[in-house]
Amino acid sequence: MYFTTHYQSPLGPLMLAGDGDHLVGVWMEGQKYFADNLGEETAEKDNLPVLKDSRNWLDRYFAGGKPAISDLPLAPIGSDFRKAVWNILCEIPYGEITTYGEIAKKMAARMNKKSMSAQAVGGAVGHNPISIIIPCHRVVGSDGSLTGYAGGLSNKKKLLEHEGAYMGKPSAFKEE
Structure with a gap:
């Protein structure tokens, strides 16, 4: 229940x-x-x-x-892989961003693999059930584009602006 x-x-x-x-x-x-x-x-x-x-x-x-x-006591519902990705999301500091590729590298290292698919990481990020608190909005494309936010790209942009991310980087916020 x-x-x-x-x-x-x-x-x-x-x-x-x-x-x-x-x-x-x-x-x-x-x-x-x-x-x-x-x-x-x-x-x-x-x-x-x-x-x-x-x-x-x-x-x-x-x-x-x-x-x-x-x-907060968090217990997101998902596979072990997704939970591991969500744990990495929790490490991204306020006002900072990372890429799906960077998370894939961290996941590969933690799983003792040579590499990890950024697309697999993207799927896990996109299924984050605890929006805002587990900061999936801090993940952007390798070129700085605001890709793949289940809550909508305009909300992703608002959250990043609220946190002071992308300040002074006018070419960022390339919405797809």
Whole structure:
């Protein structure tokens, strides 16, 4: 059984989901793969402590703070490979970006492989169920283009601007 609540963000409505003790999802309305891991068993529960803490985290974030990801007990639902990619996403500092290729190199090293497909990493990044908090918006194409954001490229751009990423780099933000 999963519990949900809603949060009104500067990007529009978000739905948050928890399993009782952990945050398992944060989705933007209309997002690709919206709540696809939850199944049928959900109930609205605004006062669940993990969901209240997650709303407070988002309040601090959207107020310009840099709350630590570790402040929340996260339990994203996915394969071991996807979870490993999401862990790497959590290492990307506020205001910084990385590429799918760089994450693929890190994954290859952690898996003791020679190489890893950037496309495989892109698939995992795109299925991140905890948007904003697990910062998949900080991943860009190798040429700096804003590619592949399940919440929409305009929201990706807003989040990066909010965090001060790409400052002074006018050729960045090449939207595809």
